Amino acid sequence: RSAAPSAEVRFGPLVGHREDDAMRRFRRYGLGQFIHFGLYSIPGNEWHGERPASLAPEWIRAWSGPNAPENWPDTYDRLNEVFDPKALDVREWARQAKRMGARYVIFTTKHHDGFALWPSVHSDYTVAQSPCGRDFVGEVVDAYTAEGIDVFLYFSVLDWHHPGYTTTVPVDEVGRAGWQDFLEYTRAQLLELLDRYPAARGLWFDGTWDASWVASHEFTYRLEQELRERRPGLIIGSRFRNDEHGARHFDSNGRLLGDYEQGRERKLPSDHAMLDGHDWDGVMTIGPNAWGFMRDTGDEYQKTADDLIDLLMRCRSMGGNLVVNFGPDGEGRMSAYEGDIAEQLGGWVRANADAIYDCGHVDIDPTGVGWLTGDRDRVFLTVINRPVTGVARLRLPADASRVPVTARLLASGRELELRRTDIGFDLDDAIYYDVVIPRDFTADRAFVIELTLGAAF
Numbered sequence: 001r002s003a004a005p006s007a008e009v010r011f012g013p014l015v016g017h018r019e020d021d022a023m024r025r026f027r028r029y030g031l032g033q034f035i036h037f038g039l040y041s042i043p044g045n046e047w048h049g050e051r052p053a054s055l056a057p058e059w060i061r062a063w064s065g066p067n068a069p070e071n072w073p074d075t076y077d078r079l080n081e082v083f084d085p086k087a088l089d090v091r092e093w094a095r096q097a098k099r100m101g102a103r104y105v106i107f108t109t110k111h112h113d114g115f116a117l118w119p120s121v122h123s124d125y126t127v128a129q130s131p132c133g134r135d136f137v138g139e140v141v142d143a144y145t146a147e148g149i150d151v152f153l154y155f156s157v158l159d160w161h162h163p164g165y166t167t168t169v170p171v172d173e174v175g176r177a178g179w180q181d182f183l184e185y186t187r188a189q190l191l192e193l194l195d196r197y198p199a200a201r202g203l204w205f206d207g208t209w210d211a212s213w214v215a216s217h218e219f220t221y222r223l224e225q226e227l228r229e230r231r232p233g234l235i236i237g238s239r240f241r242n243d244e245h246g247a248r249h250f251d252s253n254g255r256l257l258g259d260y261e262q263g264r265e266r267k268l269p270s271d272h273a274m275l276d277g278h279d280w281d282g283v284m285t286i287g288p289n290a291w292g293f294m295r296d297t298g299d300e301y302q303k304t305a306d307d308l309i310d311l312l313m314r315c316r317s318m319g320g321n322l323v324v325n326f327g328p329d330g331e332g333r334m335s336a337y338e339g340d341i342a343e344q345l346g347g348w349v350r351a352n353a354d355a356i357y358d359c360g361h362v363d364i365d366p367t368g369v370g371w372l373t374g375d376r377d378r379v380f381l382t383v384i385n386r387p388v389t390g391v392a393r394l395r396l397p398a399d400a401s402r403v404p405v406t407a408r409l410l411a412s413g414r415e416l417e418l419r420r421t422d423i424g425f426d427l428d429d430a431i432y433y434d435v436v437i438p439r440d441f442t443a444d445r446a447f448v449i450e451l452t453l454g455a456a457f
C-alpha cells in the first residue's frame, strides 16, 4: 500500500478526514443497494445461444469465444437500437430498496461499454439515441430521493466505445490527441452529471486501472478539485485517481485518495485494525461475480439472506457499509430471487435497525458468537453462532463506569439474564459477562442481543 513514508508526493489527497454532514450521513447508511443496468442487461450472460462462463455478464462485449470476438462489438454496440424497457417503473425499484432498508443506492450511469443512461450531450451513444428516449439516471435520482435514499453515481472511466480511449499510455501524435479528446469528454460528462443531478451525493468510480489513466495524474488531480468546487459536500471514493508514482486508492505515503476507501469489491476487511480509522464500503454480488443480469446462474452459489445478514453486520462491526448488488434484466425487472432477498433482508433490518444504522465499531474484543456494534451507551451482539452452552460471553475491560447493566433481545424486547462471571483467562483485568440465551427461545435466523452500559453499583 505505501512506499517509504515521506515519499515526495505532489498529487496526493485533496482533502483529509471529513467531519461534515455528508460524511456523517455516509457513516450511518449501513446498507446500500447497487444497481447494474445497461445494454448488457439485454443479453444477460447469453450471446447467440452461447453462455460463455467465467467472466461477469456485464463484460459480455469483451468475451472471447467461438463467435468471433471481433464481430461482437459491432453487434453489441447496436443494442442501443433496441433498448426500450417499456414497463420499467423505477419507483418500484426505489420502493423495494426502501423496504430492504437501503439508505443509499449506487447506479450505473455509464459502464465499460460507454453507453450513457442519461441523455448526455457529449456523446451520441446514450438513451437519447435509443427507442426508450428516457433518462434513467434522472428517474433513479428522483425516485430514490423521494424515498429518502441517497444517490451515488457509478461512472466507468474505462470506455470501450470512445475512439480516443486507450489502455496504454499513448505514444504518437494521433494517440495523444485521441486521449486528450477522451479526457475532455470524461470531464464534460462528469460536470454534466453534477449539473443535471444536484440531488446526487456522491460519485463511485470504476475502470480507473489502465496505464493511460494512471499516467494522467495531473489531469485527474485538477478534475477532482473542479468536481469538489462544483459540488461542495460531494463524496468521492478512492477508486478515482492515483498519485504521480502510480499509487492507487492510497498515495505513496499511505494516505487515502478520496473520502472513503472504495476498494472493497467482494472482499471485506478481515479485521478492524487494518482499516486505520478511515471510512469504507464493501460492494457485494449475490452470486459469485455477476453484477449485470444473468439469464441463467447455473449451479453457481447464490448468497442467501442469512449470508447477507452475516456480511452486513460484519461490515458494521468494522464501521463500514454493505452495498448489495441487483442486476435487473433488459426490461428492468428484478429477478424473483433478488426480490426475495430484498424482502427477507428488509424484514431483518427493520427488526434490528438499532444495531445497524447509528452504530459502528465498538472497542470490545471480537467474539466468535457473532458481530459487535454499538454507540456510546449500548452494545449490540448479533448472534450468528448460537453457543450450545446457552450463554453468550463477552470480555470487557474492567471499567466501572461502563459495564453492562441490562440485556434484552432487540427484536422482541424480552429481558435476558445477565451474569458477571468470575472467570479470568489471563492476567489482565478484563471482566467476563454472560448473557443467558433462554432455552425456550427459538430462532431460525441471526438475532441481536442489546446490552445497555452504565456505571457499576
Ligand code: JFZ
Pocket: 056, 058, 059, 206, 207, 263, 264, 265, 283, 291
Ligand atoms: C468492476 C467492473 O469491472 C465490474 O463490471 C463491476 O461494475 C464492478 C462493481 O466493478 O469490477 C471490479 C472492480 C474492482 C476490482 C475488481 C473488479 N477490484 O478492485 O478488485
